[in-house]
Amino acid sequence: METVQxxxxxxxxxxxxxxxxxxxQFSEHLGDCIYPGTFVGxxxxxxxxxxIRQDVLEALRPLEIPVLRWPGGCFADNYHWRDGIGPREQRPTRVNTYWGMAEESNAFGTHEFLDFSRQLGAEPYFAGNVGSAAPSELRDWVEYxxxxxxxxxxxxxxSxxxxxxxxxxxxxxxxENWSCGGNMSPEEYAAAFARYRTYVFNYPGSEVQAIACGPNSRDxxxxxxxxxxxxxxxxxCRLKQVQGFAAHYYCGTTGSSTEYTDSQWLELLARGYAIDGIVSGHRSIMDEFDPNRRVKLIVDEWGTWHPSGPGGTSLEGFHGIYMQQNTLRDACVAALTLDVFNNHxxxxxxxxxxxxxNVLQSLLLVEDxxxxxTPTYxxxxxxxxxxxxxxIRLISQAETISHGEASEEHCRSCYTDQRTLDLQAVHGSATIKDGVLCMTVVNTHPTQPVELDVELRQANWSELEIVTLTADDIHxxxxxxxxxxVQLSAPRRSSDGGKHTRIQLPAASIIRVMGTLHA
Incomplete structure (x- = not known):
């Protein structure tokens, strides 16, 4: 039965x-992300x-990826950049101690990553080694x-x-210097940051934005x-050394990435939407010390993280570490998250x-x-x-349909404010650019379609274009x-508009509505 929201x-x-x-985006030496996901030699x-794989380049270029982070992740604090430069046949083979003790050939290093980034048109973002390297190593990498x-x-x-x-x-x-990057306390890391940052120089024409390790989730x-x-x-005050502060947040459930109940669907979406409280919570603390917001808030790792191994993944013939299949449910988490980011x-x-x-909530899956x-792409x-x-501000007056009830009690108690797990039937965001209003909305309910009543205050819009992402099965x-x-629908034109618009949202769907804005 269709409801009106x-x-x-x-x-x-x-x-x-x-x-x-x-x-x-984020690309780490983990599982099959780099070899053979990116680099085949x-x-x-x-x-x-x-x-660099041509099919990967052709698939990613239309997204116009703005920035790409590398080489980790936990791999970064055990990575020595000199291993990955010079003739490939002379580069040392190392052990990837964080990710399965896998062989690391170092065939994909600084020059290869920058080549990949530039072919995509993405700004490179390097994660430097603080956990197992001296400040001089990072200093030299920046100069190089x-x-x-x-x-x-x-x-x-x-040469x-x-x-x-x-x-x-x-x-x-x-x-992650609170864990795999050295198991430091915040005070210990602050001292390490200040020391390493001292030797990260701004060379003429190349000003550095130094990004500090931020918290894990709700810490x-x-x-x-x-x-x-x-x-x-x-x-x-040493805050002038800090240009960015990077938090991490992963959400997941205890079940399979592809087999889940309606309740588990709602649980994951509620956990995904909880990033709203995490972003606003950390920024409010930062504001106490940095009221002018000179230090930029970043979330440089986020997404769904499902159990790996039997039952956790379901891609035929594929067994890469932390590989997980990516369903319509993951797509809805991505959409909810991007709407939160727009609203902040x-x-x-x-x-x-x-x-x-190939790893976690990936955009692409490759094999041979x-x-x-993926749906997230x-x-x-x-x-x-x-x-x-x-x-612009978007107010959802939709009913609350979940409080993350499927989570085990010890997981739900991790959220300091239970309201951060409240999930409404409809969430979204809206922007205006060049006279065009763009609204994206997620129908979070796994089985119930929605008739969306959109009220536009103090303006009108017309010539609407509607694109939908959904499927015939929530799995x-x-x-x-x-x-x-799972793919985007063809654009549908609508003559509706004005101050009130009715739009049909299938169950478990994401839509984008764009229209010309006028008085």
Missing amino acids: RVVLLPEEPIGQVSPYIHG TESPLPHTRG CNFAGNSALAAERR NGAAEPFKVQFWGIGN FAWTRRFFDTMKNHHTS ADILYMANIAQLI DKCIK HVFDLYKPHRHGQA ACNTFAEPER
């Missing part, structure tokens, strides 16, 4: 401009450009990449084929203690979903000579028009046998 759009209440960097019979003058490191870069500096802007000073104490230490526990356009600068290919787009495609738009996913089961 209502949202109100308020163009007169702007939030902020949507940073394109919130559509960032120059001797491969597969079509490639300098060893960014110095245009005469030095031994710049000469070495030129390795890059005459001009790479001008890498984004540098993470460590990763608000990490944020407070780090900022307090940086601001108040030294002879001078005034406080969020960058975000990077984990991960790009096959490459397919199509969400990023659907949401592209929001980039650079002015986010639907794209496989190598059925690569297009």
Whole structure:
């Protein structure tokens, strides 16, 4: 039975401009993300450009990925960049101690990653090694990449084929230093950050944005203690060293990535939507120490994380570590998250979903000579028009349909405010750019279609275009046998508009509505 749910759009209440960097991606040396997901080598019979898979490049280019983070993740704090430069046949083979003790050939290193980024048109974002390397190692990496003058490191870069500096802007000073990056306390990490940051120089024409390791999920104490230490526990305030502060948030359930009940569907969406409280909670603490918001808030790892192994994944013939299938349910989590990011356009600068290919909530799945787009890929495609738009307030008056009830009690108790798990039947966001209003909305209910009543305050819109992402089954996913089961609909034109609009939302669906805005 179809229900009527209502949202109100308020163009007169702007939030902020949507940073394109919130559509960032993340690529780590984990499982099959890099080999063979990205890099097959120059001797491969597969079509490639300098060893990078051609099918991957062609699939990703339409998304115009704004920023790509590498090499980790936990891998970053055990990665020594010199292993990945120079002739590939001379690069040392290492053990990937964090991810399955796998062999790491270092065939994909600094030059290959920057080549990949530039072929995609993405800004590179490096995660530096603080956990197991000296400050001099990070200092040298920055000089190698960014110095245009005469030095031994710049000469070495030129001898390795890059005459001009790479001008890498984004540098993470460590990763998850509360855990795999050294098991530090916030105070210990603040001291390490200040020390390492001292030697990360801005070379002429290459200014660095240094990004500090932020909290895990709802660890608000990490944020407070780090900022307090940086601001108040030294002879001078050290916050001027920090340009970005990066939180992580993963959501998941205890069951399979492809087999779940309606209740588990709602549980995961509620957990996904809880990122709203995480973003606003950490920013409010940052504001106490940095009221002018000079330090940018970043969420450089986010997404769904389902159990791996038997029952946790379901891609035929594929057994890569942390590989998980990606269904319509994951797509709805991605859409809810991107709507949250739009609604926090005034406080969020960058975000990077984990991960790009084959691992966790990936955009692509590859195997042998096959490459397919996941439902999450199509969400990023659907949401592209929001980039650079002015986010406006959207009020959902839809009923609450879940409080995350399927979560076990000990999991639900992790949320300091139970309301952060409240899930409404409809969530969304809206932006205005070049006179066009773009609204995206998720019908979170797994079985119930919705008639959406949209009220537009103090304006009208017309010439509506509607695109939908849904499927005939809430468990639907794209496989190598059925690569297009979940995909965007063809655009549908509508003459409806004005101040009130009725739009049909199928159960478990995501829609984008765009229309010309006028008085």
